[in-house]
Amino acid sequence: MHLAQPRKPSRNATQFQLVHLSSKKSQTILTMNIKNASKTLYHEFSSPLFDTIEPVFTSKPDTSRKTYRHRFSLEEIRASSPILSIEATFSPRPLWATLPFKFLLIGGAIAILVLDVLREASVWWMAYLENWGWSLVVAYFICSFGVAVRLARWHKDDAGLLVNTAWVLFAISLPSQVIIALMYFALQFDGSVEYLSIIKHGAAIPLLLIDGFVVNRIPLRMKQFGLFQLFVTGYLAWSIASAYSGLTMPSGQETMYEWLDWKADIHSAILLSLFVLVIVNPAVFVGCRAASRLLPRRLQNKSDKRDIIESSTADAQDEVDITHDIEEGDVSYDEKVHVILSDVTVNMPNEEEVSTPKTVATKHDEEIEDLASFPEIIYDDSDANMSLGSSFNEDTQTSSRGDIKKPYEDLESFPGDGNNTDYSFDKEGVDISFEREVSHASMDPDMVSFPDLLAP
Incomplete structure (x- = not known):
């Protein structure tokens, strides 16, 4: 069987x-x-x-029952x-290569601008979309160079007004240049090759891509699409206003573009405008944003966010956000704290990656909105400079930092284990006491008051 x-x-x-x-x-x-x-x-x-x-x-699926x-x-x-890392993103190294490159971009863009203005010699030069776009390109290249120089000199890894301005100009300039090139070659190009026209209708795109995504690594955010959309909408509003103003272009026509004639063919102008605003603009910006993610971001070297590890009351539930950045010999501490009704102990890493217990003593239930980049410790050979200044503008209700330099002759134990930093908060402001021990002497505590840092 x-x-x-x-x-x-x-x-x-x-x-x-x-x-x-x-x-x-x-x-x-x-x-x-x-x-x-x-x-x-x-x-x-x-x-x-x-x-x-x-x-x-x-990218792994979460199989928990949460x-x-x-x-x-x-x-x-x-x-x-x-x-x-704002500094590494907008002021990349080596400076001997990036700064001359940015300066050449400024020179070339301004030269094209001047040549075109002299050729047109008309008050209507700024009436055309390509000239709006080229003016933005020039403004971005100038601002990009200024940001690189400023961050290289002051070593501040935070997005200030100048950085945000460069970010805005880039978020508008790149997609607008793509739109200008598409509209020109699809609706206006007649086959004749003219140097300045070709330059103004597409030559800036590779330069913006190189400076923004290769040299600077500027990330585009989808929320910034509104800035680009506002720019295009503003030009459409201007084209409508100029069409019905009764003014005549230098060419004798009443409209700037034959394909955007709000008086003779308003239906086609409306359809084209809606097509650009609803379909073309989002597609172009999404493509630019995707291009901004092709190369890796330049991130801060170290970023530690430690929760409170010891608390005397149940109110100590807030997080102490500590960012520790080390690059090319510079050390900066970014601290954002929420004041709570207790004494808590947190872990704060030093530059040697050793978690050193620090105590944050709080006395009242207020919120300190921003202690970014404080204290900033800049190493220079055998000295250390600490930026401790602050000023308050009564008109704008904003605070700004100044620079108070304090030299430390020997950095053998600065800042390291055994140093004491006392942060005491009171209703009048923020008193910060620094007591640092160096190898040959002991520094007296430095008391600095920042009454404007308290949230209203």
């Missing part, structure tokens, strides 16, 4: 199972990528316009995500 042997799966069946598993895995990865893309877009639309946090979303809201907490993701 012979027992029946178990039937082996055929080769075709095995291949079908492998293909099925591979297809299922690919579908899972695709689904996770789509979800992560939607989370990224949601994060960019709900975050600040000039957000320096680069969110990190996992609710979706608990699994996808934007605050938790932002707390654990890396932070953009």
Whole structure:
């Protein structure tokens, strides 16, 4: 009697199972990528316009029984995500290569601007879209050079007014140059090659791509699409106003472009404007944003966000956000704290990656809105300069930092274990006492008051 042997799966069946598993895995990865893309877009639309946090979303599916809201907490993701290094992004090294390159961009852009103005010699020069766009390109190149010089000199890794201005100009200039080139070659180009016209209708695109995405690595955020859309809408409004103003162009026509004639063919002008605003503009900006993510971001070297590890009351639930950045011998501490009704102990890493216990003593329930870049410790050979100044503008209700330099002759134990930093908060302001021990002497505490740093 012979027992029946178990039937082996055929080769075709095995291949079908492998293909099925591979297809299922690919579908899972695709689904996770789509979800992560939607989370990224949601994060960019709900975050600040000039957000320096680069969110990190996992590509592995979460099989836990947590609710979706608990699994996808934007605050938790932002707390654990890396932070953009403003200095490395807008003032990249080596400076001997990047600064001359930026200066050449300024010279070339201004030269084209001057030549075109002299050629037209008309007050209507700024009436045309390509001239609006080229003016923005010149402004961006100038601002980009200024930001690089300023950050290289002052070593401040925060997005100030000048950085934000360069960011705005770039977020408008690049997609607007793409739109200008598309409209020109699709609707206006007659086959004749004219040097200045070709330059103004597309030559700036590769230069902006190189300076913004290769040299600077500027990230575009989806929320900045509104700036670009506002720019295009503003020009359309100007074209309507000029068409019905009764003024005549130098060419004798009543409209700047034949394909945007608001008086003779208003229906075509409306359809073209809606097509650009609703379809072309979003597609162009999404493409520019995708291009900004091709090369890796320049992030801060170290970013530690430590929760409170010891508390005397239940009120000590807030997080102490500590960013520690080391680059080319410079050390800066960024601290953002929430004042609570207790004495708490937190971990604050020093430049040697040693977690040193520090105490934050709080006396009242107020919120300190911003202690970014304080204290800033700049190493220079054997000395250390600490920037401790601040000023308050009564008109604008804003504070700004000054520079008070304090030399330390020996950095053998500065700042290291055994040093004492006391942060005491009172209702009048913020008194910060620094007591540093150097190898040959002991510094007296430096008391600095910042009454304007308290949130209203």
